[in-house]
Amino acid sequence: MNDLMIPLKEDGRIPMYRQIYDYIKNEIQKGKMKAGEKLPSSRLLAKNLCISRSTVDMAYDQLLSEGYIESLPCKGYYVCRMEGLYFSIEKKVFTEKTSEQKVSAPVYRWDFALNGIAPGGFPHNIWRKLSREVLSQEGDRLFQLGDPCGEFGIRRAVAEYLHSARGVDCDPDQIIIGAGNDYLLMLLWVILGKNRKIAMENPTYLSAYYDLIHMGCQILPVGQDSQGIRIEELEKTGADTVYVMPSHQFPMGMVMPLARRMELLKWAGSREGRYIIEDDYDSEFRYKGQPIPALSGFDQKGCVIYLGTFSKSLAPSVRVSYMVLPPALIKDYLALGHLFSVTVSRTDQKILEMFLGEGHYERHLNRMRAVYKNKHDLMVRCLKEMSHICAFSGENAGVHLVLKFCNGLTEKEAVRRAKEAGIKVYGVSEYRIQKSEKEENMVLLGYATMEDKDIEEAMKKLKEIWEI
């Protein structure tokens, strides 16, 4: 094919070389120019099209580098052999599915959601101020790759916070910063090895449960009494790892007393390679006196892995969690050599470091504790008027309560009636690893995201509809 006639437009909108390139590419894609077919020499084509040879060379170079044509020495250019070639180039505009297209969710007037923070609870102004400072002061350094475990500054701030507020005695070098607990659990799974048998409290925090299940872990559910996980039952499962939430079990809300904590530590210490994963997810909000020290603070044998997060205490979208590994495990991790890059941007790490270091976090927690304490007290007042309907527990900490019906109402019926009244409450059965056969009679009410007025209205309504 030496008579390639390309209809060139000379209005300057598309460069000449590009028009030649597009034309030949299209011909090849449409199969009009076939594998093995010879192209005109660039000299000849330039002459035919009355343009400069370098323009044709540019087009040929691009076709060459994309593999549409090949150059055979002393012979010229030929169309390459390609299989199943197809390539679309029209412009596309994407629009988000409207709510109609999405699966329609029931609409609730009130939602006693179990996650989320109080409206207005995020310290915007300080965060903005710190962001500005970080972005203007730090310069280029901040945008180079950092320490795979997180920058020293944030790890030190976390270690100091854990030491003073949670009684955890760790070195910054034991800490790994990560974008959320899901990610840290994945990392932990890499560090601990893949054949762990992990016991979990039942019911439990299903997000962690599914993380572990997705990774292929064997999960062994263990029952709880009023003090927390049953140690005897744990022993019988043959688990080598246990995932617990001693400072405020989710969803049951109990605080594990010291004696049970000691038993748990004894369980872990009594056999080589046993580990406790302590998820201290909402230890920050405690209404009676100061927080109970973390289990990790009592760990003498290096068998507690501590997980904490700013997603619960600061905002769900602040994707920063931290994990404290016992010395032996951090050594194992570092010995892997090629570590996973840190998942939190250095900007966010620096902002958070300053947020902790300058005392903003402490003040924020105190402020939020007061906010939640008010909501908590309001909830408790409302619930006391419902004592003929249900008892409640889990009131010492966290931002949700557990209601247990004493008037014969079942969970299913309670959730159904609430839904009819436009109120979303959460059945405990949803958080069970194995669904039990017998009827449940407990529901969960989170109050963090509810306005006081709404708590009053919704609780009044619940009292009416839950009467039997």
Added chain:
Amino acid sequence: MNDLMIPLKEDGRIPMYRQIYDYIKNEIQKGKMKAGEKLPSSRLLAKNLCISRSTVDMAYDQLLSEGYIESLPCKGYYVCRMEGLYFSIEKKVFTEKTSEQKVSAPVYRWDFALNGIAPGGFPHNIWRKLSREVLSQEGDRLFQLGDPCGEFGIRRAVAEYLHSARGVDCDPDQIIIGAGNDYLLMLLWVILGKNRKIAMENPTYLSAYYDLIHMGCQILPVGQDSQGIRIEELEKTGADTVYVMPSHQFPMGMVMPLARRMELLKWAGSREGRYIIEDDYDSEFRYKGQPIPALSGFDQKGCVIYLGTFSKSLAPSVRVSYMVLPPALIKDYLALGHLFSVTVSRTDQKILEMFLGEGHYERHLNRMRAVYKNKHDLMVRCLKEMSHICAFSGENAGVHLVLKFCNGLTEKEAVRRAKEAGIKVYGVSEYRIQKSEKEENMVLLGYATMEDKDIEEAMKKLKEIWEI
């Protein structure tokens, strides 16, 4: 023990209840008060210490809630039974290890690093401006938990970018946003299932190799010719998945021509469940004509998983990568139900969405392409004067070059001589999955982070010391 004498300080520095709490806790911790020992009633202790009873009650409540003491109905308070109790409370100050304490690394005057960005290459001012806008406009919504796959806005912006710049024809709903490729590979491993046999180009990007190894994948190394991975060899390995970098293989630097891409797609399409992981890590920097469309753009059978990142093109610390899953895999992922929470903060997602949407990314890429093109041309000029020492390749794209010695110099000797002269260069053998027996004779020189002056000086020096 009814005569508990607690030395209270009345200077108001520590609240009374706290002093009582601290004193009793310490006595229990030190073993001076033993399990089963009875405490004085709060009425009696208050009388003895001449303080109000409610103060003592507060202290007892705290001790109770922490499990140090227990209350027996109609009997009083008793010290609890605890095992191995110990808890330190001194304040701690952490300091970063000085460089002396750290393992001393050899000091280089010049480093032809293979990652990092050009000094001054990050668009600080725009990033700062967008950050401010996002933080001031978005309000609370930004701090609630978002879509586990990433917000629609950023996914749409990425889909549009991929469509116009990379020829990838995908819907925003096929995209998952994640904090770095390491994380996305972990996620992919969850999605693809755990028994994958993954073929990789050899040599390859070791970070991905180790990610997959850490997760327990079976990795099958496959050789390459000048066009990329050898398809016949790939077929023989029995792999069901292949990880490739068609737009600029790391470290060898070749661009996979269209014909080989088609062969690769044919390999994947010829058996159910075969997948290609296309890591398009530095497709953005290409010096001849416009970028070559991604492999994914030619995928008719939904067997290409596309991985892209802003860490290479924007800054290593911008921990935002994205993965385009074929429709069947995204369906599988969503069907898992309980998804991993997104690992990138909504603030960063929004900033990046605006960065792309307002055309800043395109301008940034064009600017950086010019910056790197200059460095690239300078490198090529220097290397042309070394043609009696080495040939070079990988010059069509990316920010590093591959040198192959033709004067008998080995990799080992070249790296050693460079080190002596204070120059860090990287041996290709470091990136081999299986170390080969025979002597290597190739090194890698990255130029992204080098100033022009330094390139000239270092290359001049290399020319001197690499003469034989």
